[in-house]
Amino acid sequence: MRKNVRLGIIGAGMIGNTHLDACRECTGVEVSAVCDVHAGRLRQAAGEYGVPHRFADHRDLLTAGVVDAVSICTPNNTHLPIALAAFRAGKHVLCEKPLALNARQARRMVEAGKKARRILMSAQSAxxxxxxxxxxxxxxxxxxxxxxxxxxxxxxxxxxxxxxxxxxxxxxxxxxxxxxxxxxxxxxxxxxxxxxxxxxxxxxxxxxxxxxxxxxxxxxxxxxxxxxxxxxxxxxxxxxxxxxxxxxxxxxxxxxxxxxxxxxxxxxxxxxxxxxxxxxxxxxxxxxxxxxxxxNYYATEMQHFVNCVLRGGKPISPGAQSVVVMxxxxxxxxxxxxxxxxxxxxx
Ligand SMILES: NC(=O)c1ccc[n+]([C@@H]2O[C@H](COP(=O)([O-])OP(=O)(O)OC[C@H]3O[C@@H](n4cnc5c(N)ncnc54)[C@H](O)[C@@H]3O)[C@@H](O)[C@H]2O)c1
Missing domain, CATH: 3.30.360.10 (Dihydrodipicolinate Reductase; domain 2)
Known part of the structure; x- marks a missing residue:
């Protein structure tokens, strides 16, 4: 495993920027890519945080070979398709709350993570x-x-x-x-x-x-x-x-x-x-x-995710627990x- 996790932030809105800020306080992570369907937000986030790779489509980010893990910071209905695509591409996933629109979708995400042998951590920041x-x-x-x-x-x-x-x-x-x-x-x-x-x-x-x-x-x-x-x-x-x-x-x-x-x-x-x-x-x-x-609990959460990816640890807030919450x-x-x-x- 690399010394640093190369992270892609998908969704550069309110919480995406919070995750970008959090990464500044963390060790073992470099934000190597950011993605947003909104050109202005993409430009702002990539520029402000000096992120080298920017994408308008998450599928391009996932296949570009520039990230080991992604943080999904998009509207709730997009969490499932983006997480499934991330697991297919072999990436670890930190996903914003709620994990999905409902328990059925959340379960599909957990199963896909298990099959891909990748981490699915819910960003239950509280x-x-x-x-x-x-x-x-x-x-x-x-x-x-x-x-x-x-x-x-x-x-x-x-x-x-x-x-x-x-x-x-x-x-x-x-x-x-x-x-x-x-x-x-x-x-x-x-x-x-x-x-x-x-x-x-x-x-x-x-x-x-x-x-x-x-x-x-x-x-x-x-x-x-x-x-x-x-x-x-x-x-x-x-x-x-x-x-x-x-x-x-x-x-x-x-x-x-x-x-x-x-x-x-x-x-x-x-x-x-x-x-x-x-x-x-x-x-x-x-x-x-x-x-x-x-x-800053967002930084604590991000550091924990990075540590889990680097050391193969189990998240404090695993996706499987979010199925029950959903x-x-x-x-x-x-x-x-x-x-x-x-x-x-x-x-
Ligand atoms: N943990 C927390 O405290 C916390 C706080 C706020 C929001 N959230 C969660 O974070 C997620 C995002 O919320 P927000 O407040 O940042 O919303 P937002 O509307 O501010 O930002 C969402 C961003 O995602 C982009 N986007 C939409 N579809 C996309 C796609 N398919 N690919 C790439 N980018 C896409 C939008 O253009 C926008 O910039 C939600 O799930 C929300 O519930 C969590």
Whole structure:
């Protein structure tokens, strides 16, 4: 194996530029190629980061012999075809969240990666923050006892991302698949990956169209097309009676809020907006606030991917785990469509 991984970034939009920035903080990687269907974005990214090879079509990048691995940073509906092509070309893949539009597509990506004997790592960036890493370590050591419930509240008042995010065919959905995938993945991972057995969800779409007040995500803005939810409430129950819940919006008449909490039999913990451990010492209730670093979690994630490629390691966020996360999202959406609780068969 080479000393450096030659990386191709496919998609030079918001997160593609974040990955390019992250690579500047990493060792063992050189960004040797960038690809975007949008000429201006391609020029900007390649120029700003001094990337030697640029492509308008990912298939040309994959066959040019200039990369060992790719980072897929394109709209959600393109993750599957690009990943399949990358595996056919023998490349390792870091793929942005959500891994695909649904669990069926995600499974195809995992199978293709296995067949090609290449790494498929999900860019579930929330797992790579200093806060998440500490809480996961403490959870695995039993500090919280049995974590029986996890809850994420992530409410934006006017934070609808633009363009393709609003088109269900390109995105797969609204805030559930966009933000909920982070929350559900994080909570489920810290809980130790229990098997989901049922889900219930309700979605709304009253205010998303007007929610352009914040954020600058997405391209090809088309205000006429809005075919996703703007708010969701969802609950997933696991085989052992434990559960998780999400309460998420892009646009709502509310104060903005972001919190992730886990409830354990020995202690509770809030991961975001800051880590707080809630315990009881005798009759005294104690809140402990660890003093954490603030490492760039995108750089931590990228360094981990590079290390896995160079040393043949197993990713902390393997594609296979995202299949289960996508099953939970699919079930919440199905429940919202049918008005019924949905059973999951994830044996
Ligand atoms: N991990 C995170 O925190 C995080 C944050 C934002 C977005 N994302 C994910 O990253 C992905 C991209 O989101 P974004 O916000 O960067 O979107 P974006 O619209 O800003 O950028 C996407 C880019 O991909 C390009 N593109 C589209 N189709 C392409 C193709 N077939 N080949 C090459 N380029 C193509 C577009 O021209 C655009 O420049 C999505 O899956 C999104 O969910 C993750």
């Amino acid at each position: 797992r790579y923050s200093d806060a998440a890493k500490l809480v996961k370590k403490l959870a695995d050591r039993g500090r919280f006892g049995d974590i029986y419930y996890g809850k994420c509240v992530w409410l934006r008042r006017a934070g609808t991302p633009r363009g393709w995010f609003q088109d269900v065919e390109q995105s797969g959905g609204g805030p559930l698949i966009d933000l909920g995938v982070h929350a559900i993945d994080l909570i489920w991972w810290i809980m130790g990956g229990p098997r989901p057995v049922s889900a219930y969800g309700v979605t709304f779409d009253h205010l998303g169209r007007r929610g352009q007040g914040r954020g600058d995500w997405g391209v090809n803005y088309n205000p006429g097309k809005f075919s996703v939810e703007d708010q969701v409430v969802g609950t997933v129950r696991f085989h052992d009676g434990r559960a998780l819940g999400v309460d998420i919006s892009w646009a709502a008449h509310t104060a903005e809020a972001y919190s992730v909490r886990l409830f354990g039999t020995k202690a509770g913990v809030q991961i975001a907006p800051e880590v707080v451990i809630y315990e009881t010492e005798g009759k005294t209730q104690v809140d402990a606030k660890p003093l954490l670093g603030k490492a 099953q939970m999202l699919d079930a919440i959406y199905r429940s919202a469509r049918t008005g019924r609780m949905v059973s999951l068969n994830t044996q």
